[in-house]
Amino acid sequence: MNLIEALRDIVGPAGLIDLADAEPLLTDWRGRYHGKARAIVRPASTAQVAGVLALCAEHDIPVVPQGGNTGLVGGATPSEDGTAVVLCLTRMNGVRKVDTGNDTVTVEAGCTLQQIQELAASVDRLFPLSLASEGSCQIGGNISTNAGGTAVLRYGNMRALVLGIEAVLPDGRVWNGLRGLRKDNTGYDLKQLFIGAEGTLGVITAAVLKLFPALRSHATAWVALDSADAAITLLSRCRAVCGDALTSFELMSRSQLDVVYQEVPDTRDPLDGATPWVLLIELADPSHSAPLQTMLENVIGAALEDGLALDAALPSSESQAAALWHIRHIVSEANVRFGHSVTQDISLPISQIPQCLAQTEARLLSAGLVDGARFLYVGHVGDGNIHSIVLFPHDVWAKVDDREARIEAIGKIVNDTTVEFGGSITAEHGIGRAHRAELAHYRRGVELDMMRAVKQALDPKGRMNPGKLL
Known part of the structure; x- marks a missing residue:
């Protein structure tokens, strides 16, 4: 089989990206992960996504879904072996329905967050999700990572803002769950399986989102x-x-x-x-x-x-x-300019935040892992989410020989302390490639078994976004 020709038959010439121009799509936002791809496709419809996934299922080819590629844990970057097809949703940026009577909007996964915010404003409504990357991140990625941001205190994270989704399963079948219902007790709430799953169970192609009264x-x-x-x-x-x-x-x-x-x-x-x-x-x-x-x-x-x-x-x-x-x-951009950030995206019971941060600093200093670095904190304290950052100036980081070991050691101390205080090792960034080992360490037993059972049921060959999350 000539894979490129078969993919071109599904998505057309405009749906294939020349690998010679693909470096930005093969590198994560932080520049920590660099991958390769067998092909990069940009389908323009749900039917084309289904065709690509069915073809890849038939030939046992891994698929890496990708939105705006603004994630911070390497969740949208393919592995270095070059076996996967990267599936970009950029062309799927249509608005399918605006229902002001129901206060919902149905959009395709490739719409940017800013586009949806502006759409809501045009009908005198609010879509409250707000992130620093809102001009380039895509709503499919926001849903797949259960994005948070600065308004979670009042409106909740992405999981609370989605009423329905359309998703293509790993075998190419399409599930149409685009229901704009706020109450629906007919069995399992299947959309919640895909929200926060980081593309490991299928590809979200469209969603019904809640709108709220405009803020005046x-x-x-x-x-x-x-x-x-x-x-x-x-x-x-x-x-x-x-x-x-x-x-x-x-x-x-x-x-x-x-x-x-x-x-x-x-x-x-x-x-x-x-x-x-x-x-x-x-x-x-x-x-x-x-x-x-x-x-x-x-x-x-x-x-x-x-x-x-x-x-x-x-x-x-x-x-x-x-x-x-x-x-x-602008904090993330400023930190990139200043040096190398070792960032942990933790959440805590709000009452435990001060004590946990103090204990973490003391342990990092005692371990001798942060010489020449600064402790930085920024976060959504109203919902318990703090970004704990150890920032090394560029000249200091250049002299660190054991970089990966240093990153891992810092992360372990931060995460161990967070868990001791009843917290979570990731609040809104997700697991991706960066935190797989930590997930396996901190979510043992029945909880991890249930996650793996869901993965096995929907993607038994492990082809969807391999090497991520589980």
């Missing part, structure tokens, strides 16, 4: 604190005063902010003074007249009076608020 009132605050414990206390106060209006509650360490201000020219510190921690808080409401500014001023004012907060800035315009969010969203 906003209030934002940048709050300086002297400890992570103060952030937890202030979170409780904000919830009590602001209720459901509390949309985002982002925590950043001073060490992280210093890297941003150093590496990104169009950023500056909104406050004078190098306080150890900063919170970015946002309230939002569909009503034009919601008293959000007053609520936020009251809770922050009380925190300043009793010493819980050290200083605060409340922007008076949308552009000022956008500048604060720019600082938050």
